[in-house]
Amino acid sequence: MPSSDKSGLDMLAFYRRLFLLLYLATILFTVAIELAFVSTGDLTWSSFFLGLGGYTVAIAAIVLISYVMVLKAIARSERDKEELEESEEQYRDLFENATDLIQSVSPDGRFQYVNRAWRQALGYSEEEVREITLFDVIHPDSMEHCMETFKRVMSGEVVIGVEAVFVSKDGRRVLVEGNVNCRFDSGQPVATRGIFRDVTERKHDEDEIKRVNAELDGFAHTVSHDLQGPLTAMRLANDLLSQLMEEPQTESVREDMRQTVQIVGRNITASSRLIKDLLALARAGQVPDSVSSVDVSEVVARVIDENVGSIKGGGIDVVVGDDLGRITANPTHVYQVFSNLIGNAIRHNDSPNPRVTVTLLGAEGGNRRYLVKDNGSGMPPGDIDRIFTPFFKGKSGETGIGLATVKKIVRTNGWEIRAYSDNGACFELVVNPSPS
Secondary structure: OHHHHHHHHHHHHHHHHHHHHHHHHHHHHHHHHHHHHHHOOOOOHHHHHHHHHHHHHHHHHHHHHHHHHHHHHHHHHHHHHHHHHHHHHHHHHHHHOOOOEEEEEOOOOEEEEEOHHHHHHHOOOHHHHOOOEHHHOEOHHHHHHHHHHHHHHHOOOOEEEEEEEEEOOOOOEEEEEEEEEEEEEOOEEEEEEEEEEEOHHHHHHHHHHHHHHHHHHHHHHHHHHHOHHHHHHHHHHHHHHHHHHHOOOOHHHHHHHHHHHHHHHHHHHHHHHHHHHHHHHHHHOOOOOOOEEEEHHHHHHHHHHHOHHHHHHOOOEEEEOOOOOEEEEOHHHHHHHHHHHHHHHHHOOOOOOOEEEEEEEEEEOOEEEEEEEEOOOOOOHHHHOOOOOOOOOOOOOOOOOHHHHHHHHHHHHOOEEEEEEOOOEEEEEEEOOOOO
8 A cells, every 4th residue: 555655665764774873873982982992002003993893794783683673573564554454444345335324423422434325325425424413313203212222332231123213314214223332442432333224115114014914904804894784684685575576466565575676776886885995995006007187177077076966965065166277197096086085075074054175275396285175073083093094984984995095096196195174174185296
């Protein structure tokens, strides 16, 4: 490595100059001593020159041997240094290219090191990481838990399987799990070391599996329970018809037969509607094959026309905004959403002077925000959080599929919907523009 080579050459030049100076200094010192002996008559000039030569050779040999030994020591030191730097580079490369999120945090929360996977997951550059602390990337929902874990680690505990929620630079929730320990120096904590795995997608998949399993349980319950009622009624009606057909065909018997046939018809209709709703719910989660420009006003007009009997029969005043605009989406999905929301408002409006309104609240950045509202008694507070759950019937006693279908379509398209009560049941829908 260039830096190591330079330091080695500098050290070599330094020792070369040092030994040369020592060599010259030793010779000069020896000459001075011998000249002193010559001046006092204790040493002859011939002995002086002979001694000077011998001392010079001996000193040169000693200096040379020492010089060689120092050179070998320098070479060993440089090799050790290069091996250490090479080892550090290998570990640095291993950490930097690991798929797990690796971080080292000082006791004050400053990041000493984060690897590339960490920066990519949270969206920060190396320069930005220097300006933030651990507490800037912990989600508020996870702050108390993480602070407690941080204290435990700083006290020397190794925490295995810790779960946390980080928040990225753009505000996304990043779910992680991993292990954390602490490095100590002279008994004092120097830095925590954490290795985490981004489990955001895995947790999402687990939640989706739970949701699907709950939906399957609902399907099973609906098929075994809600279909059982109509089937039982039709079986009893069939038995009754069989008996009536054996009796003399009087007017009374014929009337009983007509009523029995009506019972069968109503239960067939109920069963068909339930099966249709179940199929709609199952298909609602499928990504649409194509999208197009949809006139929402035309869709709402179609829904109102289909419910005209219920509207007139209930004396319901339906108010629709002048222009509901156009959205780019799958036409069937748009129809299913507004059909279920408007139909729900028509069926469950318990006001003595019922009114249903459909309005466009605003258009921002390509989004369209709609409100479907009735003026009934609204939804019980305990039902609002469960209103979109498949097969949740609430006080209506219906199949609980319509609003679940709406939620599924909304989720599939990346839209948003929320339910609340404000002088009636309110459903606010935000439609994002879909790619054409």
